Amino acid sequence: MKLRLSREAQLGLLATGAAVGLFFGLNYLKGHSVFQRYNTYYAVFENADNLSTSDKVLYRGYKVGQVQELRFNPRTGEVLVGFEVLREIPLPIDSRATITNLDLLGTKGLWLVPGIASQLAADGDTLLDSLATGTFDKVLQEVRPVKEKLDQLLAQLNQTAAHLNVLLDGRGGVVPQTFGSVRTLAERTSAELAPTAAQLRQTLSELDRTLTELRPRLTQTLQSVERLSDSTARRLPSLVARLDSSAAQLHTTLTALNEGQGSLGLLLRDSSLYRDLDKTTVSLRLLLEELRLRPERFVHFSIFGSRRRTDE
Numbered sequence: 001m002k003l004r005l006s007r008e009a010q011l012g013l014l015a016t017g018a019a020v021g022l023f024f025g026l027n028y029l030k031g032h033s034v035f036q037r038y039n040t041y042y043a044v045f046e047n048a049d050n051l052s053t054s055d056k057v058l059y060r061g062y063k064v065g066q067v068q069e070l071r072f073n074p075r076t077g078e079v080l081v082g083f084e085v086l087r088e089i090p091l092p093i094d095s096r097a098t099i100t101n102l103d104l105l106g107t108k109g110l111w112l113v114p115g116i117a118s119q120l121a122a123d124g125d126t127l128l129d130s131l132a133t134g135t136f137d138k139v140l141q142e143v144r145p146v147k148e149k150l151d152q153l154l155a156q157l158n159q160t161a162a163h164l165n166v167l168l169d170g171r172g173g174v175v176p177q178t179f180g181s182v183r184t185l186a187e188r189t190s191a192e193l194a195p196t197a198a199q200l201r202q203t204l205s206e207l208d209r210t211l212t213e214l215r216p217r218l219t220q221t222l223q224s225v226e227r228l229s230d231s232t233a234r235r236l237p238s239l240v241a242r243l244d245s246s247a248a249q250l251h252t253t254l255t256a257l258n259e260g261q262g263s264l265g266l267l268l269r270d271s272s273l274y275r276d277l278d279k280t281t282v283s284l285r286l287l288l289e290e291l292r293l294r295p296e297r298f299v300h301f302s303i304f305g306s307r308r309r310t311d312e
Helices: 009-031 133-168 176-257 262-267 271-293
Strands: 038-045 056-059 060-073 078-086 098-101 108-113 128-130
Touching: 038 098, 056 078, 078 108
Parallel strands: 038 128, 056 108, 098 128
Antiparallel strands: 038 078, 056 060, 060 078, 098 108
């Protein structure tokens, strides 16, 4: 027998299914699992620092829950933050909940810092709070001055680009005139250098032809120099031997002179011989002087002859 449901029962089942699906869908979108059990804790902050519901709750870098509610107390000026944590996560009673940046985009979240107490926090307890500067906060603080400098640099680059556009603009006339002057100068220089280049090519051609003609002569000259060098090299030992022999003979002669051997040695060593030679030289000079003044006493010449003088 086939069971038939009334239209009211069908509508009731459809509404129930839709409600269940909506419940699971909303929890899924919130990142909340309905099959896991959570404990709810609270923390009081003087500044919520843009924290919002559904933000992550991290324990040792692992997501263990999310922020459930934020309530502002106008009487004290504080913000009560309620958040849930997986029940299997043990939190000592002195644990802290810290609001921090989770990334460079400034996404906020709660960072649980476990305490050291032996007593664990119970469901509904209020944990200690702190508004700490996390790792990303430090990075942002260091990046902020760099960002300001980059902004200044970009502004300067924009200003430089604007000036460059003015210079390159054809209406300004500065760069086009400069390019025109350079082009005119280049054309004039090219026209003036053309004859010089032709002369240079002709000179190089003549030089190449001259070198071609002189190459055989240079080769012969080098060969002659090489033969002369070889001949000199072959004769050099005999020349050196002769030079050594002459030096030895000169040394022997000088030694003999120093020892008073021979006439020249006696002249150098014996002073009496020098004095005799000096006297002989003086006598010879007197004799020559007498011969010059009175030649008739030494030479007699007569065509008819002469008688012997009695006074002689």
